[in-house]
Amino acid sequence: MKLKQTLATGAVLSVLASSAIAAPLVYCSEGSPEGFDPALFTSGTTFDASSHPIYNHLTEFVTGTTEVVPGLAESWEVSEDGLEYTFNLRQGVKFHSNDAFTPTRDFNADDVIFSFERQRLEDHPYHEVSGGTWEYFEGMSMPDLVVSVEKVDDYTVKFVLNRPEAPFIANLAMDFASILSAEYADAMMEAGTPEQLNQAPIGTGPFSFVAYQKDAVIRYATNPDYWEGASSLEGLIFAITPDASVRYQKLKAGECHIMPYPNPADIEAMKSDPDINVLEQEGLNVGYLGYNTQQAPFDNVNVRKALNMAIDKQAIIDVVFQGSGQIAKNPIPPTMWSYNDAIEDDPYDPEAAKSMLEAEGVTDLSMKVWAMPVQRPYNPNARRMAELIQEDFSEIGVDVEIVSYEWGEYLSRSRELDRDGAILLGWTGDNGDPDNFLAVLLGCDGIGNSNRAQWCHEPFEELIQKAKVTTDVEERTALYEEAQVVFKEQAPWATIAHSVVYMPVRPEVSGYKVHPLGGHIFYGVELAQ
């Protein structure tokens, strides 16, 4: 009884305290960030805690879309040959300050040069700091692409490329291209603590970093000098809560205002809860079954098409995604520009599939289907998906053995050219550009790496290479639409699903937009007291 009283008193105290103090927005995040310098890391959890609240980029994605607009660069010009990008920088943008640093100047060209050159130049003093692994910069082929970053004057910067690259402007809006303060970097280097750049970040973003306790909480203050106008929130808190069921309970109890990644099984209950609004948007992702097109009989397009026709995708959406997904017919999601909606998906027709296989002389086929051991937005339960495919294929006389490996092994073994069987995998877009799906996942350069179908098809390759160096969006759109037609004819994958992203929020939250690139962005969000 005594215990009960004590607990009840404590609960009352916290309620009283919460009504007395103006509350910041509390976001129940799913994990701890790896650090606060976005260029060093690759996980969305880290970008949510660093790139989005703390920093800006030369160009920015409009929250809730993949449209690219001016950010710290007010405008830019591209040379006729597509090799020189000249950016006119925004003036009067202030950096945050902390106990160890107060900026003496506004943002200028030196900060842009520092932010890129530390990643690009091996002899840069910051190249090796905090481990110095610039995986996104490398992954987007920036070291090969960028020849130089030059300061024209304090507010003008010129990037020189060694080949035209249409997605370049979108790449600059990505997290790895966050703009850090060169002055802060110099001060920390002088103080002998360069790693502070990653641990006590200084940026120009809508929120400034206050404190971080690993696996517990991150605190941010609202930046009153933010160049787009200060956020109406009185600070921002990330309450790190790894378990989805616990996040749900915290949201219900009012201990946080927004939570990401709910359990699919909880969505229905959340939708009927008056204290929770469930926002949703189609994710910028695709889950697929990739054949090894270099191995017989999967080198035969008709065999691949027959197998595609045997998969009951609707059953997968119902069972594996529990309704929170939609059937994929193209390798890029419908929310992406250049999505070719005129394409018709392979019909689900086991009888026809069986006849097609027989016509190709393929009988008694046994194959492996690889099921990922981890949950991903594009595939919440690969094992279950593989079982459904196994059942579908057995109906057309194809015997399936499901294999799985530890995640690292899975990624590594599935790259091998002689991989036995078809693999379940997927992709979430980085920069909203179709090139980021089609070239990375299906281009000839990706063979033995991110192109798990080991598929190199000349007509397709020509289209995507041409689109990559064309700056005119209409022309690019036409090329990518055509590439999707070729893809559908050749069927290197069975495209399975695009997932729907759900964000449960409290009713007092308004203005939150689900971002198609997967980030969680709180600038523009308002909280009713």
Next chain:
Amino acid sequence: MIKYFLSKLLTFVPTFFGVTLISFAFIRVLPGDPIIVMAGERGLSDERYAELSAEYGFDRPILVQYWDYLTGVLQGDLGESFVTKKPVWDEFFALFPATLELALCAMVFAVVLGLPAGVIAAVNRGKLFDRTLMSTALVGYSMPIFWWALLLIIVFSGNLGWTPVSGRISLLYYFDTLTGFMLIDSLLSGQDGAFMSAVNHLVLPSIVLGTIPLAVIARQTRSAMLEVLSEDYIRTARAKGLAPVEVNGLHALRNALIPVITVIGLSVGTLMGGAILTETIFSWPGIGKWMLDSIFRRDYPVVQGGLLLIAVFVMIVNLTVDVLYGFINPKIRKR
């Protein structure tokens, strides 16, 4: 007594080296390459793989890698996390007080309830209380921690609203970490309600983490007491007309405590293991969650260093238990 202590201390040395070897080998025996895991679906070129391999030192012979690790450990350098790029040592000590605080509270919960329950059950052997207690203990011992924790959260935090769902203290309180122990730091902060908030946050995780040790301690106390109660000197004490409280509390319990203390010592290892699940569910920023994440990410330095430090901690606790034996039972230290 000093000789006894030193002889126990000497057994530390081979165990310590054994643990360095096992912790080094354990994470490498698991399939999965940290570089491939880090690159994810995107993958990386063979050249980049070779570069990173050289950077992390994976291109060197395994024995050389072990030797470097061992010499580092002996100089107090456990390396840097592949993921956060921070020294393992710093990360461990930032998180360890949270685990220790929770483990101590769980242990207090288990001992305070488990000891008397075991004694009462032994004294009332075969009666309803004994039977009920022992069946409850069995249920407690077999309870899946994950399920038990969620059940408590849903009932006490969700439905009744008595306890907070997770975390160490309400987010409204913000003060500098001085000791890392939230109960102490919240008191030192002087902020109204901070200490009560910290206590509130400890209740459910302590119950969840303490449930299995509670069951073990209750059962162990009961069986140790039953053994002692059948001894001749207890019969003599009773025959002399001593009060039951004196017989059970003074004569029987002290002698029954030896195996119980062993169990308490061993439970520290269990608590460290149980902390992984409990910390994950209650968003408790301790080393359990940290180790689990590091194993998934194949963060070699953290797994090696973390295992080693946890093992050293468990060894210290067991050494303390050994010394405690000496105090409780003079026969042991004279042997």
